[in-house]
Amino acid sequence: MKKVSIIYWSNGGNVEVLADAIAASAKENGAQVMIKHVTDATVDDVINADSVAFGSPSMDSNRIEQQEMEPYINQFKLLPNNGKKLILFGSYGWDEGQFIIDWSDRMKDYGFNVVDILAVKESPSEEQLRKARELGKELAR
Structure with a gap:
């Protein structure tokens, strides 16, 4: 059974909705899931996880949340992440989602295997929730 960790920061609830959809699908597909606010x-x-998902909204000029998520993510800069499977997800309101691409590039530099990303404008549509469930399935593989 794969161990999946989903760690996110959410204020308005959109990122939490995505996290819950990813977690539910990973569980349905046989994974042991741990989901936590950062x-x-x-x-x-x-x-300790086989695969991981990180989620954050875009805040402050195309960056992930800076007070809690950023310091947490920075801890992985010097750790041997050994190509661990990673999915990034989040929401944005005004910047067209560039933050998720920048974040993905950074996590690749940290040694993660970023297998997919999902950025939604404001709240997720049904199609985007379907995509989130696909991400959960991918994490469970």
């Missing part, structure tokens, strides 16, 4: 997450939650 304030409750530890580095071990990622180290």
